[in-house]
Amino acid sequence: MLRILLSGACGRMGRQVAALAGDEQAQIVAGVDVHPENGAAFPVYPSFSLVEEEADVIVDFSRPEGLGALLQYALAHRLPTVLAATGYNESDLRAIADAAKEIPVFRSANMSLGVHVLRTLARQAARLLPDFDIEIVEKHHNQKLDAPSGTALMLLDAVSGPDTLPVFGRNGRTQKREKREIGVHAVRGGTVPGEHEVGFYGPAEVVTLSHSAQDRSIFARGALRAARFLEGQAPGEYSMDDLAAAMIAKK
Numbered sequence: 001m002l003r004i005l006l007s008g009a010c011g012r013m014g015r016q017v018a019a020l021a022g023d024e025q026a027q028i029v030a031g032v033d034v035h036p037e038n039g040a041a042f043p044v045y046p047s048f049s050l051v052e053e054e055a056d057v058i059v060d061f062s063r064p065e066g067l068g069a070l071l072q073y074a075l076a077h078r079l080p081t082v083l084a085a086t087g088y089n090e091s092d093l094r095a096i097a098d099a100a101k102e103i104p105v106f107r108s109a110n111m112s113l114g115v116h117v118l119r120t121l122a123r124q125a126a127r128l129l130p131d132f133d134i135e136i137v138e139k140h141h142n143q144k145l146d147a148p149s150g151t152a153l154m155l156l157d158a159v160s161g162p163d164t165l166p167v168f169g170r171n172g173r174t175q176k177r178e179k180r181e182i183g184v185h186a187v188r189g190g191t192v193p194g195e196h197e198v199g200f201y202g203p204a205e206v207v208t209l210s211h212s213a214q215d216r217s218i219f220a221r222g223a224l225r226a227a228r229f230l231e232g233q234a235p236g237e238y239s240m241d242d243l244a245a246a247m248i249a250k251k
């Protein structure tokens with residue numbers, strides 16, 4: 001049984017991870033959440049400094065604001081860490097890279113294997129269709145804080161070239177689209193768990209690649225797989241590319 005310390009344990013994603021851990025031969029030994037709630041089958045602490053249980057790996061679905069305390073704990077206890085929160089800034093990313101010199105750190109703005117396939121195909125399509133205009137559209141529920149989504153930024157990165165000019169929405173623009181532009185657009189409403197579309201618009205044809213999450217369990221399952229993958233890995237930064245490569249190598 002893989003023993004997990006779950007950060008953001010009382011949030012929407014934290015609860016999903018807790019509900020599905022058993023399916024992936026894992027057990028949540030404790031949780032950390034700035035707003036701990038009763039009802040979990042494991043103790044939930046308001047800060048890492050109070051955790052007493054021993055774990056094999058940390059899984060984090062909290063917020064970037066908690067990164068400092070989380071990495072401090074992970075480094076002190078030499079714990080592999082899966083970072084699934086989104087919205088990290090440049091200084092967060094530097095702190096993650098520094099920590100990864102000492103412990104294995106897995107990070108992905110989208111833990112779904114389906115989205116990983118979308119990203120791989122979008123990257124290939126961008127290479128094969130260099131003259132097509134690319135536009136990315138994402139849709140999420142009305143509680144989401146960050147926009148555009150971390151996944152949209154990940155897709156933007158996958159289809160960008162050296163001259164790409166990202167354009168986030170076109171409000172107020174009074175000029176024609178430049179060839180090197182990639183538009184990124186965010187829709188917010190209702191309870192949509194997450195939809196992403198990468199459109200390639202050519203002279204007389206359109207190719208659309210899309211992924212639709214039907215519920216949040218796909219992210220939780222991916223994070224649990226990532227946690228298992230990290231067991232026994234050397235220090236370093238790992239991503240869905242590494243998890244997918246390990247899965248293909250096993251087949």
Ligand SMILES: NC(=O)c1ccc[n+]([C@@H]2O[C@H](COP(=O)([O-])OP(=O)(O)OC[C@H]3O[C@@H](n4cnc5c(N)ncnc54)[C@H](O)[C@@H]3O)[C@@H](O)[C@H]2O)c1
Nearest residue numbers: 008010011012013033034062066084085086109110111219
């Ligand atoms: N990587 C992925 O595949 C993926 C998928 C879905 C959501 N997310 C990201 O995961 C994060 C959580 O999403 P959610 O929908 O569960 O949000 P949520 O608001 O429902 O849950 C976040 C939880 O974290 C807690 N929290 C906030 N700051 C904290 C801190 N400093 N330390 C510990 N706990 C803290 C909150 O009290 C809350 O219970 C977001 O960043 C979201 O964008 C990532």
